[in-house]
Amino acid sequence: MLPVAIDINGGDRGPAEILSGARDAAALGIPIMLVAQTGTLDGLETGQLAIMTCSEIIDMDEDPARGVRTKKDSTLVRAAEAVRDHRASAFLSAGNTGATMASALLRMGRIKGVARPAIATPIPVPGSTPTVLLDAGANAECTAHFLIQFAQMGSVYARRRYGIERPRVGLLSIGEEDGKGNALTKETNEQLRAGAAGPDVNFIGNVEGRDIMSNDVDVVVTDGFTGNVVLKTLEGGLKFLVGKVFEALMANDETRAAAKVILPFLAPTAEAMDADSYGGAMLLGVDGVCIISHGSSSARAIVNAAKVARDMVEGDLVGALRAAVAPTP
Amino acid sequence: MLPVAIDINGGDRGPAEILSGARDAAALGIPIMLVAQTGTLDGLETGQLAIMTCSEIIDMDEDPARGVRTKKDSTLVRAAEAVRDHRASAFLSAGNTGATMASALLRMGRIKGVARPAIATPIPVPGSTPTVLLDAGANAECTAHFLIQFAQMGSVYARRRYGIERPRVGLLSIGEEDGKGNALTKETNEQLRAGAAGPDVNFIGNVEGRDIMSNDVDVVVTDGFTGNVVLKTLEGGLKFLVGKVFEALMANDETRAAAKVILPFLAPTAEAMDADSYGGAMLLGVDGVCIISHGSSSARAIVNAAKVARDMVEGDLVGALRAAVAPTP
Numbered sequence: 001m002l003p004v005a006i007d008i009n010g011g012d013r014g015p016a017e018i019l020s021g022a023r024d025a026a027a028l029g030i031p032i033m034l035v036a037q038t039g040t041l042d043g044l045e046t047g048q049l050a051i052m053t054c055s056e057i058i059d060m061d062e063d064p065a066r067g068v069r070t071k072k073d074s075t076l077v078r079a080a081e082a083v084r085d086h087r088a089s090a091f092l093s094a095g096n097t098g099a100t101m102a103s104a105l106l107r108m109g110r111i112k113g114v115a116r117p118a119i120a121t122p123i124p125v126p127g128s129t130p131t132v133l134l135d136a137g138a139n140a141e142c143t144a145h146f147l148i149q150f151a152q153m154g155s156v157y158a159r160r161r162y163g164i165e166r167p168r169v170g171l172l173s174i175g176e177e178d179g180k181g182n183a184l185t186k187e188t189n190e191q192l193r194a195g196a197a198g199p200d201v202n203f204i205g206n207v208e209g210r211d212i213m214s215n216d217v218d219v220v221v222t223d224g225f226t227g228n229v230v231l232k233t234l235e236g237g238l239k240f241l242v243g244k245v246f247e248a249l250m251a252n253d254e255t256r257a258a259a260k261v262i263l264p265f266l267a268p269t270a271e272a273m274d275a276d277s278y279g280g281a282m283l284l285g286v287d288g289v290c291i292i293s294h295g296s297s298s299a300r301a302i303v304n305a306a307k308v309a310r311d312m313v314e315g316d317l318v319g320a321l322r323a324a325v326a327p328t329p
Numbered sequence: 330m331l332p333v334a335i336d337i338n339g340g341d342r343g344p345a346e347i348l349s350g351a352r353d354a355a356a357l358g359i360p361i362m363l364v365a366q367t368g369t370l371d372g373l374e375t376g377q378l379a380i381m382t383c384s385e386i387i388d389m390d391e392d393p394a395r396g397v398r399t400k401k402d403s404t405l406v407r408a409a410e411a412v413r414d415h416r417a418s419a420f421l422s423a424g425n426t427g428a429t430m431a432s433a434l435l436r437m438g439r440i441k442g443v444a445r446p447a448i449a450t451p452i453p454v455p456g457s458t459p460t461v462l463l464d465a466g467a468n469a470e471c472t473a474h475f476l477i478q479f480a481q482m483g484s485v486y487a488r489r490r491y492g493i494e495r496p497r498v499g500l501l502s503i504g505e506e507d508g509k510g511n512a513l514t515k516e517t518n519e520q521l522r523a524g525a526a527g528p529d530v531n532f533i534g535n536v537e538g539r540d541i542m543s544n545d546v547d548v549v550v551t552d553g554f555t556g557n558v559v560l561k562t563l564e565g566g567l568k569f570l571v572g573k574v575f576e577a578l579m580a581n582d583e584t585r586a587a588a589k590v591i592l593p594f595l596a597p598t599a600e601a602m603d604a605d606s607y608g609g610a611m612l613l614g615v616d617g618v619c620i621i622s623h624g625s626s627s628a629r630a631i632v633n634a635a636k637v638a639r640d641m642v643e644g645d646l647v648g649a650l651r652a653a654v655a656p657t658p
Contacts, residue, residue: 125569140510140511141511141512172558173554174466174558181469182552185554209557209561209562209563210564210565211565212562212565213565222558225514228503229502229551229555230538232503232539233538233563234563236539236543238570240454240542240543241567244455244595245598247594248598249591257587257590258591261587262578265580265584266573266574266577269574
């Protein structure tokens with residue numbers, strides 16, 4: 001397969017960390033292309049990896065649209081062009097999320113028929129497969145038509161990525177009954193009930209916030225405003241609680257001794273909930289594989305993201321998405 | 330003060346549990362009136378408590394609007410009427426949330442000038458005062474005008490209930506910058522920045538989901554769809570994680586012994602996060618004090634709710650809300 005283009009300048013931990021992940025991914029046999037600003041790799045060990053050099057980077061807090069418009073020789077724009085031009089099979093970045101999306105959208109374009117690409121984020125459910133939440137933030141305003149396509153794309157993604165044969169797709173609302181919710185969810189529910197997403201989408205009805213971290217649903221569909229709020233609320237709440245648990249475990253010598261007994265039993269949950277295990281979110285609906293990794297991604301996160309990229313390229317995710325959104329003949 | 334009317338038939342744990350809380354509240358000197366369906370209190374110890382008997386109840390899963398319309402002699406409708414008719418100072422129920430709201434709205438009416446009452450729910454932040462989230466579910470569709478009033482009412486409530494002199498009010502969005510969000514948050518942000526909520530509202534700008542369980546904001550304003558999703562997402566996520574921690578603590582004899590050392594240090598967090606500590610949510614904007622307790626409320630939750638009711642009546646919350654939403658002369 002063509003190499004996975006990795007944005008070396010993205011992420012909070014700096015280029016050496018991202019490069020380390022890229023090297024580890026290459027060691028697993030995944031073809032890699034480093035995309036880096038001139039000078040970034042000086043003094044770093046890049047081995048035999050392919051390198052594409054650019055003159056600019058779009059900063060983490062730079063305005064995405066302006067960045068992509070004005071910085072045509074940036075790592076993000078060039079990485080997306082590499083996918084478009086069939087010099088790379090996928091691209092991934094832990095950098096500016098908005099600019100990653102905008103680069104993918106503007107350079108790779110949308111899959112024919114897709115109204116709006118969506119960010120699909122796996123929400124960890126220790127002991128079970130993750131719940132795929134989409135849209136996690138690409139589209140603050142949505143229509144029922146967008147959400148129906150999210151149901152189609154999320155369903156394909158859960159099947160390809162987690163091997164769930166017939167993923168249960170829920171519409172996020174404020175009550176399980178069909179009539180509950182706002183105007184958007186009511187209309188979307190009605191259309192999904194009427195089969196608007198086609199026979200391949202196993203729509204189970206409305207779900208509530210408390211169902212997201214459960215084994216009762218595989219794909220949760222919502223607009224990008226609600227999805228992003230949900231994602232950050234969960235991150236904040238869980239981080240807060242984990243912090244309190246660790247404070248208790250580390251309170252004094254006696255608790256630290258007791259913690260040694262407890263921690264091995266907490267480890268599987270901690271591992272499952274670690275964002276680095278997941279390899280990042282996927283921008284579904286653009287014409288190529290684009291992975292948006294967490295800003296704080298470690299080398300391990302980059303390896304996992306590269307693995308996901310490889311699997312999605314080899315499994316032809318884009319082809320499956322194209323088929324899923326195509327109008328029934 | 331006039332008694333607090335308590336709906337004995339509301340709640341998942343049955344009348345004996347609610348009654349037990351009512352008795353405990355009375356023992357603290359809070360005047361109480363029991364509102365119960367005929368026969369419910371038979372064989373139960375009600376002591377000297379005032380009792381109002383009704384012929385009907387609105388079930389937990391009954392349609393709220395229809396329930397209130399057709400069951401005019403139900404505990405919820407009668408309790409709300411008791412407040413309206415100055416026979417009670419406040420009413421609280423752990424029953425059907427929608428029917429509690431509808432009873433309060435239709436029988437007590439709105440405070441003059443309030444466009445829409447909102448549910449204000451305290452989100453626990455162990456180690457700090459709770460964050461007041463509103464609207465937590467009363468209004469699935471909102472306008473900027475509603476949200477500006479939520480900012481005013483939430484601010485008054487945080488001041489009265491938690492003694493925060495100048496509560497920091499944030500608008501829930503998907504980025505801290507003023508321009509981030511959907512059409513509703515953009516318009517609301519603009520108006521709040523322009524001072525539409527008046528000088529008594531300390532608007533700190535947009536906040537994100539991760540700020541809710543933090544000490545960075547006191548009042549989080551959002552529409553009732555997003556607010557309800559946030560509330561249930563947090564409940565679900567935290568419950569899930571707490572379950573995993575307890576599984577680890579109770580894994581075997583050795584971990585159970587270690588848990589005895591750890592648990593006292595987890596207790597303050599567990600206590601702070603226990604919904605029963607909070608006494609329920611408040612319906613702000615109706616012309617009287619109305620507390621919506623969790624369906625699973627214990628006797629302790631009812632006592633805490635009755636205390637909140639007393640404090641809000643004695644502190645004239647309704648008068649303060651009336652003043653807060655009055656147009657500046």
